[in-house]
Amino acid sequence: MEKILKLGMHVEMIKTGLALDALENIDKKYVSSLHEILSDGTMVLTNPTVRARLVPLHKGERYDGYFFLRDKIYVAEFTVEKPYMEGNVRVVRVRLTSDLKKYERRQFFRFETTVDIRYLLLTAANTAEFKEAVKKNNLLQMQGFKDGTTLDISGGGIRFYSKEMIPESSMVIVHMEVEIDGQKKNHIFLGKVLYCERHRDKREIYIHRTQFVDYKQDVREELVQYIFKCQRDRLKKQNSTN
Numbered sequence: 001m002e003k004i005l006k007l008g009m010h011v012e013m014i015k016t017g018l019a020l021d022a023l024e025n026i027d028k029k030y031v032s033s034l035h036e037i038l039s040d041g042t043m044v045l046t047n048p049t050v051r052a053r054l055v056p057l058h059k060g061e062r063y064d065g066y067f068f069l070r071d072k073i074y075v076a077e078f079t080v081e082k083p084y085m086e087g088n089v090r091v092v093r094v095r096l097t098s099d100l101k102k103y104e105r106r107q108f109f110r111f112e113t114t115v116d117i118r119y120l121l122l123t124a125a126n127t128a129e130f131k132e133a134v135k136k137n138n139l140l141q142m143q144g145f146k147d148g149t150t151l152d153i154s155g156g157g158i159r160f161y162s163k164e165m166i167p168e169s170s171m172v173i174v175h176m177e178v179e180i181d182g183q184k185k186n187h188i189f190l191g192k193v194l195y196c197e198r199h200r201d202k203r204e205i206y207i208h209r210t211q212f213v214d215y216k217q218d219v220r221e222e223l224v225q226y227i228f229k230c231q232r233d234r235l236k237k238q239n240s241t242n
Contacts, residue, residue, distance in 0.1 A: 004100055009034045010068040011045060016077055020066060030055050031195055034067070035091050042081060047090035051169040057083050057092050065094070066103060073103040110152040110159075111227045115176060117160060118145040122171040130173075139173055139188055148208075150176070155224040157191060157211040165206045166193050172210065178226050187223060190214045 011032040014020055018028060030048035037043050045065075048055045061080045066073055077098040084091060120142055122130055133139045148162035158174065166172065170193045177184055191210035199205035 004069070004074055005034055005037060005043070005067060006069060007034055007036065011048075012066045012068070013045075013048060013063040014066075016062045016064050018064075020064070027051070030063075035086075035089070038093070042093050042095045043078075044086075044091050044093050047083065047092055049168075052167065054090060059083075062097070063094075065096075067100070074100045075103040076100045110154045111231055112152045113150060113230060115150045115153065115178070117148045117150060117158070118175045119148050119160070119162070120145045120173045121164075121166060122173065140175060140186075142173070145173075145175070148174075151207065153223070153227055155212075155221075155227065157194075157209065159207065159209045161199065161205050161207045163204060163206070165198075166196055166208050168193055168195050171213070174210065178223070180222060180226050180229075185222075187219070 011034055012020065012029055013032060014029045020029060027050060030050050032045045032048040035044040035046050048057070057080045059080055059082060063078055063080070064075060065078050066075050076096045078094040078096045081093045081095050084093070120126075121144075126142065126144065129142055130139075133142050146162060146164060148160045151159040151161060153176075158176070160174075172191050172193060174189055174191050176187045176189075178187060179185070190213045192213050194209045194211055196206055196208050199207055
């Protein structure tokens, strides 16, 4: 277990039996991180949150835990043993009740790449403008778009950085231009910010992980094809230089 899991790694959990990426479960998925691996085979997670609020866990509850390690995801079922305080940090001790196995999600493979994007935070003040723009199919004409840059892209969402801190659970419109089959295409999607953190080295920069909310399946597949083409091109380039 220690060879796969790394302290501080991102963890998402959802009650056993629920689908991780189903839209109807988006608010039933909790976000945590791996705090400690104990010698008795249990592990300690930071107390999970949803919408930036702490979620109380109870002894005996069963969850599926998804452990994110770069472009890989591992999943295992675990049982809550004990929530408690460690200093000023609220944590929870859990025990795995199944083996860790690689979670295969082709459309959610994350490709590390930098692509310039534009994004717009949806607020109560621009709700009416947003609804009107949806009717007229001219979201890009809305006022207030800001610049950002991706860190990675998948068929399920993007991770990007910007100079603005966007609160968790906020909804954003993201515009990204990609080249597919020699043609540049505009991808515009509605996303939900799952978490936001300050950049470790550049304190004025914030990193956001955003999940697609309303991406149509055919458009999502098109983006997946783009991601894998970029991956193949990168591998070919690396092989030619070796």
